[in-house]
Amino acid sequence: MxxxxxxxxxxxxxxxxxxxxxxxxxxxxxxDPAVVLMGEDIGTYGGAFQVTGDLIDRFGPDxxxxxxxxxxxxxxxxxxxxxxxxxxxxxxxFSDFAALAMEQIVNQxxxxxxMLGGExxxxxxxxxxxxxxxxxxxxxxxxxxAWFGHVPGLKVVQPSTPAEAKGMLLAxxxxxxxxxxxxxxxxxxMKGLVPDGWYTTPIGKAAVVRPGxxxxxxxxxxxxxRALDAAARLAKExxxxxxxxxxxxxxxxxxxxxxxxxxxxxxxxxxxxxxTLGMGAEISALIAESEAFDYLDAPIQRLGGAxxxxxxxxxxxxxxxxxxxDIERVARQLAKGEV
Amino acid sequence: xxxxxENIPFAIRQFSPDQLKEALRKMHLIRLFEEGAEESYxxxxxxxxxxxxxxxxASAVATCMELTDADKxxxxxxxxxxxxxxxxxxxxxxxxxxxxxxxxxxxRGGSMHIADVKTGNLGANGIVxxxxxxxxxxxxxxxxxxxxxxxxxxxxxGANNEGAFHEAxxxxxxxxxxxxxxxxxxxxxxxxxxxxATAVKNIAERAAAYAMPGMTVDGNDFSAxxxxxxxAIARARAGDGPSLVENLTYRWRGHSKSDRNRYRTKDEIEExxxxxxxxRFRDELIAHGILDAEGAEAIEAAAKQAVADGxxxxxxxxxxAITDVTKFVHAEEAA
Ligand SMILES: Cc1ncc(C[n+]2csc(CCOP(=O)(O)OP(=O)(O)O)c2C)c(N)n1
Numbered sequence: 051m052x053x054x055x056x057x058x059x060x061x062x063x064x065x066x067x068x069x070x071x072x073x074x075x076x077x078x079x080x081x082d083p084a085v086v087l088m089g090e091d092i093g094t095y096g097g098a099f100q101v102t103g104d105l106i107d108r109f110g111p112d113x114x115x116x117x118x119x120x121x122x123x124x125x126x127x128x129x130x131x132x133x134x135x136x137x138x139x140x141x142x143x144f145s146d147f148a149a150l151a152m153e154q155i156v157n158q159x160x161x162x163x164x165m166l167g168g169e170x171x172x173x174x175x176x177x178x179x180x181x182x183x184x185x186x187x188x189x190x191x192x193x194x195x196a197w198f199g200h201v202p203g204l205k206v207v208q209p210s211t212p213a214e215a216k217g218m219l220l221a222x223x224x225x226x227x228x229x230x231x232x233x234x235x236x237x238x239x240m241k242g243l244v245p246d247g248w249y250t251t252p253i254g255k256a257a258v259v260r261p262g263x264x265x266x267x268x269x270x271x272x273x274x275x276r277a278l279d280a281a282a283r284l285a286k287e288x289x290x291x292x293x294x295x296x297x298x299x300x301x302x303x304x305x306x307x308x309x310x311x312x313x314x315x316x317x318x319x320x321x322x323x324x325x326t327l328g329m330g331a332e333i334s335a336l337i338a339e340s341e342a343f344d345y346l347d348a349p350i351q352r353l354g355g356a357x358x359x360x361x362x363x364x365x366x367x368x369x370x371x372x373x374x375x376d377i378e379r380v381a382r383q384l385a386k387g388e389v
Numbered sequence: 390x391x392x393x394x395e396n397i398p399f400a401i402r403q404f405s406p407d408q409l410k411e412a413l414r415k416m417h418l419i420r421l422f423e424e425g426a427e428e429s430y431x432x433x434x435x436x437x438x439x440x441x442x443x444x445x446x447a448s449a450v451a452t453c454m455e456l457t458d459a460d461k462x463x464x465x466x467x468x469x470x471x472x473x474x475x476x477x478x479x480x481x482x483x484x485x486x487x488x489x490x491x492x493x494x495x496x497r498g499g500s501m502h503i504a505d506v507k508t509g510n511l512g513a514n515g516i517v518x519x520x521x522x523x524x525x526x527x528x529x530x531x532x533x534x535x536x537x538x539x540x541x542x543x544x545x546x547g548a549n550n551e552g553a554f555h556e557a558x559x560x561x562x563x564x565x566x567x568x569x570x571x572x573x574x575x576x577x578x579x580x581x582x583x584x585x586a587t588a589v590k591n592i593a594e595r596a597a598a599y600a601m602p603g604m605t606v607d608g609n610d611f612s613a614x615x616x617x618x619x620x621a622i623a624r625a626r627a628g629d630g631p632s633l634v635e636n637l638t639y640r641w642r643g644h645s646k647s648d649r650n651r652y653r654t655k656d657e658i659e660e661x662x663x664x665x666x667x668x669r670f671r672d673e674l675i676a677h678g679i680l681d682a683e684g685a686e687a688i689e690a691a692a693k694q695a696v697a698d699g700x701x702x703x704x705x706x707x708x709x710a711i712t713d714v715t716k717f718v719h720a721e722e723a724a
Contacts, residue, residue: 083534084533084534086533112533117560118556118559118560118563120556120559120560122522122552122553122556123521123522123525123552123553123555123556123557123559123560124522124556124560125522126519126521126522126523126525126526126553126556126557127522127523127525127526127529127557127560128526129522129523129526130463130511130522130523130524130525130526130527130528130529130530131526131527131529131530131533132526133511133523133526133527134461134511134526134527134530134531135530135534136526136529136530136533136534138526153516153519153553154519154522154523157515157516157519158514158516158519158523162512163717163718163719163720164497164717164718165494165497165498165502165504165512166493166494166497166498166502166504166506166512166717167492167493167494167495167496167497167498167717168495168716168717169493169494169504169506169507170504170506170511170512171720202715202718203718203719205719225720226720227719227720
């Protein structure tokens with residue numbers, strides 16, 4: 051299921067998405083004494099999704115700090131620490147709880163550099179388990195990439211593979227600005243080849259993970275895998291879908307998307323967040339405003355989440371976000387000129 | 390048997406004559422700076438709004454008395470006094486208020502976000518309570534990196550009912566961080582009296598909930614504030630953790646420029662004006678022979694000149710380039 055071809059020559063090992071993130075954090079803790087991990091139950095418990103695992107045993111409670119259940123305060127402490135010389139990686143137990151910390155993320159972290167005229171920086175990383183599919187229902191399953199993607203000053207990434215997860219977290223750490231890393235919960239157990247050592251997957255660059263000529267499917271996180279599954283089935287019918295893994299929501303890689311649409315003439319945006327005012331609207335508008343508009347052979351299609359909170363019932367939950375067969379169906383219609 | 394020393398106010402015993410004169414100069418500078426800002430606002434040189442701390446000068450200056458540039462402060466929407474107390478230059482402050490490129494924030498922040506990172510001022514904050522967790526983070530940095538600097542967190546009586554206050558105090562206490570929470574209780578959060586909005590009588594009582602010392606002092610008495618901070622700073626530097634100090638004071642002006650002052654009486658305001666912290670401190674310095682009346686006048690005159698020069702500097706300064714509207718959003722663009 052791994053979409054990325056690992057870098058040749060570099061030693062790789064198979065590991066899960068969660069393990070890859072943990073390895074990135076271990077490397078960072080080893081390399082830079084200013085790095086600290088903060089979050090609820092990330093110490094002995096190992097994190098709600100076992101992402102920090104045994105890091106507390108290796109680096110001690112001063113570097114792997116359990117915070118009280120205080121999302122606003124904890125995020126703010128991370129912001130203040132980043133402002134004064136530490137490099138905190140703050141884990142939210144679920145991205146949903148970032149709603150409690152909006153003040154510190156959106157009003158403080160994102161704006162401080164600007165409000166202070168470039169005289170300070172906030173190199174904080176917020177890690178957020180995101181997305182639906184675990185039966186956790188409405189308050190533990192949301193996809194907030196569009197919320198945070200709307201805020202100047204923030205960078206927002208959504209890695210889709212173990213290799214990307216490690217590389218993007220290390221890129222986020224090297225970035226002098228606040229970065230939000232959305233980790234899809236359903237991907238934590240996914241395995242893939244991960245390069246050894248320190249490397250970065252650039253923020254702001256999308257990847258063409260499957261080349262094709264008939265239509266472009268833009269997706270991120272878990273949706274990349276669903277789009278690839280759909281594309282594999284469509285290929286048997288002779289429909290060649292090009293699949294783009296967005297990787298970064300903000301700043302968006304305009305060039306890669308525009309170039310692909312100019313090649314294929316058809317665009318399908320697939321995203322887990324609620325359809326209205328979401329990532330699909332942004333990507334559609336990007337194409338509508340660009341030279342790629344003249345190359346379109348069909349109306350742009352958006353496949354986003356239902357206009358509802360994520361429901362508990364498993365069938366409803368599946369129905370609330372795009373699944374592989376949905377992508378396949380809409381892509382087929384689009385390729386055949388049926389929309 | 391009374392030690393005569395005991396009758397001498399703390400500040401007089403603790404600080405050198407030069408330090409005391411400098412403190413008086415800063416208090417005048419704050420008052421005159423804010424009067425100058427008010428006048429500039431009336432003349433249309435400053436847009437937006439402004440929150441003046443006239444009447445609260447002792448709280449700002451006495452709180453910062455023992456700080457160095459390595460020590461940090463976080464401030465509030467009413468932050469001009471804190472900024473000057475920490476050592477900022479009034480010319481660059483005026484320039485910021487006038488929206489000029491030479492301002493501390495290159496015209497991007499204005500009054501409500503005034504900061505001077507080089508003197509350890511991490512910034513005023515437009516969000517009530519916004520600076521509280523940030524101050525705790527700064528103190529965490531000091532502890533983690535083994536520095537012995539402390540962080541002072543200024544906030545108002547209104548802010549003590551925000552969740553951020555409680556979360557920040559708790560974390561500072563469990564991790565024993567070198568941070569001092571300084572509540573400037575000027576009696577009102579906009580129009581809402583602290584006596585109405587806060588369940589405890591003194592805000593410093595809330596320290597008990599976070600197992601830290603709480604002190605309520607007369608915020609218009611320079612020595613009382615300096616004494617409380619002396620203790621709290623010593624405790625923080627010794628690694629014994631945070632403290633909460635409540636300075637009881639009063640703002641003479643309205644909440645901001647839009648205030649029609651319907652929630653308090655003239656009598657109340659006049660009563661507080663008669664407790665002017667600057668006059669009180671000046672008289673104290675004269676009474677203890679640190680200064681004579683002439684010397685006091687010279688200090689005030691020097692502050693007046695600094696304010697006039699500051700306004701001139703700001704007026705003559707260039708505006709930011711319009712094409713730079715997105716400059717400073719991210720690091721790459723700041724180059
Ligand atoms: C979170 C938030 N709520 C409300 C406001 C509007 N507001 C600005 S200042 C203020 C009063 C704050 O009172 P206090 O903390 O006592 O400070 P003071 O103005 O008395 O110095 C209010 C309500 C705000 N800026 N931020």
